[in-house]
Structures are given as structure tokens and as C-alpha cells.
Amino acid sequence: MQMKQLIMSKNCHAMLYIVVFMTMICYNNLVLAQKPSTNDANFYQASPAMMPRDTNAKRKPELVEVHKLDSTIKLDIYYASANKNVFGKKFYSEARAFLQKPAAEAFVRAHHAVKKHGYGLMITDAYRPWRVTKAFWEITPPEKREFVANPNDGSRHNRGCAVDVTLYELATGKEVEMPSKVDEMSERAYPTYMGGTEQSRKLRDLLKMALEAEGFKVIRNEWWHFDYKDWREYPILDVEFQDIK
Numbered sequence: 001m002q003m004k005q006l007i008m009s010k011n012c013h014a015m016l017y018i019v020v021f022m023t024m025i026c027y028n029n030l031v032l033a034q035k036p037s038t039n040d041a042n043f044y045q046a047s048p049a050m051m052p053r054d055t056n057a058k059r060k061p062e063l064v065e066v067h068k069l070d071s072t073i074k075l076d077i078y079y080a081s082a083n084k085n086v087f088g089k090k091f092y093s094e095a096r097a098f099l100q101k102p103a104a105e106a107f108v109r110a111h112h113a114v115k116k117h118g119y120g121l122m123i124t125d126a127y128r129p130w131r132v133t134k135a136f137w138e139i140t141p142p143e144k145r146e147f148v149a150n151p152n153d154g155s156r157h158n159r160g161c162a163v164d165v166t167l168y169e170l171a172t173g174k175e176v177e178m179p180s181k182v183d184e185m186s187e188r189a190y191p192t193y194m195g196g197t198e199q200s201r202k203l204r205d206l207l208k209m210a211l212e213a214e215g216f217k218v219i220r221n222e223w224w225h226f227d228y229k230d231w232r233e234y235p236i237l238d239v240e241f242q243d244i245k
């Protein structure tokens with residue numbers, strides 16, 4: 001390499017470092033999400049990306065495993081199995097449900113409330129690592145994206161303050177019929193949908209009443225999704241289940 005070329009090459013490298021450094025400064029509210037390693041062919045991993053950080057979220061995360069607070073709460077974690085969710089892929093290596101401690105305790109109280117009516121709560125998803133929200137966005141067609149969170153904003157699931165939940169019958173242990181399936185991307189998913197059987201609407205409303213009495217709020221287009229009131233105070237997280245202490 002001639003001297004002139006060498007100097008130009010060094011200048012190019014210097015420019016590249018400056019560009020990278022400036023980019024890091026511009027995105028100082030972002031952190032790089034790492035991909036987990038797996039050999040499972042059905043396991044879907046999002047492409048590597050910068051995770052947004054909410055600088056207003058000041059509360060220290062304290063994720064707790066809901067099932068450990070009350071083992072009669074059922075789990076049917078859709079994203080831990082490729083044949084349970086609408087995407088047909090596996091996103092979690094373990095079927096577990098975590099929430100921030102105050103949300104988890106409120107959830108247990110709601111479970112006790114529905115028990116008085118002969119039902120129990122069944123979680124299909126709770127805390128969700130950010131990389132999984134990114135994966136959902138990548139594989140959802142644009143016209144269906146009202147049903148998935150934009151990874152640029154993070155989701156309330158990423159903060160450990162949202163739960164997807166339905167009811168099961170205490171007597172039989174079976175999941176009840178609701179106006180739509182959990183995760184169904186249609187108008188039947190709206191909590192205000194007036195179709196379906198009267199009994200299914202009654203159970204949907206019982207679920208809503210019990211959770212909203214404990215500080216959760218259902219979202220407008222998914223009867224099964226509830227946000228805990230303090231979600232803004234918790235940061236967006238990308239911790240895998242097995243790494244939660």
C-alpha cells in the first residue's frame with residue numbers, strides 16, 4: 001500500500017470511529033439487546049437491535065414469579081410453545097410468569113376474588129423480555145400491528161406490569177370459553193364486543209371486574225390484556241427468565 005493510500009485509509013478509519021462514537025452519543029438512551037443462544041428450530045429470535053430506555057422509569061425492578069405466591073394460579077404460557085400462539089413459533093425457553101412485586105400481589109388478590117365465583121386465573125403471558133416484543137413486531141404483518149407493541153416504545157409486558165390472563169373453572173380445571181380466543185387478532189378480542197354467548201361475555205366481564213378492582217386496567221382491543229397502574233415507573237427490561245434472581 002502506498003503512503004498516500006495508507007493515510008487515506010487511516011483517515012477513513014478515524015472517520016468511522018467518529019461516526020460510531022457520535023451514533024452512540026445520539027442513542028445514549030438505548031442499550032444493545034443480546035440474542036440468547038438456542039438449538040431449537042422453532043425458536044424465533046429477533047434481529048439484534050438497540051433497546052429503548054425510558055429515563056423517566058425510576059423504580060427498581062423487582063420481578064417475582066407469580067406462581068410462587070399462589071400455586072393455584074394456572075399457567076398456560078403460549079410463547080413457550082410453537083403450537084400454542086398465533087405466530088406458530090417458540091419465543092421462551094421456559095414456561096414461567098413474572099410480574100413486578102406489587103402487581104403480582106394485586107394479581108393474587110384478584111385470583112382470590114374470582115375464586116369466590118368458582119373460577120381461577122390462568123396466565124398466558126406476563127413479563128416479556130424486550131427482544132420478544134421486537135420479534136413479534138418483525139413477524140406481524142403491518143395491517144395487524146395494532147395488536148402488538150412497537151419495540152421502539154417498549155411494552156408494558158417488557159416492564160413486568162402487564163399480564164395476559166383468562167379464567168379456568170375451579171371444579172374441572174378447564175379453561176372457560178370467552179368471546180374470542182386469547183391472542184385472537186379480530187374484533188371479537190375487544191372487551192366491548194357484544195357477540196359470542198351471554199355466558200362468555202359474563203365471564204369476560206367478571207375477569208375485568210376482578211382485575212380492575214386491584215389496580216389493573218384492560219386495554220381497548222384485548223379482553224385478556226391488563227396493565228398494572230404503576231407501569232410507567234418501571235424500566236423496559238430484556239432479562240431472560242432464567243436470569244431473574
Ligand SMILES: [Zn+2]
Binds near residue numbers: 125162163164225226
Ligand atoms: Zn398482553
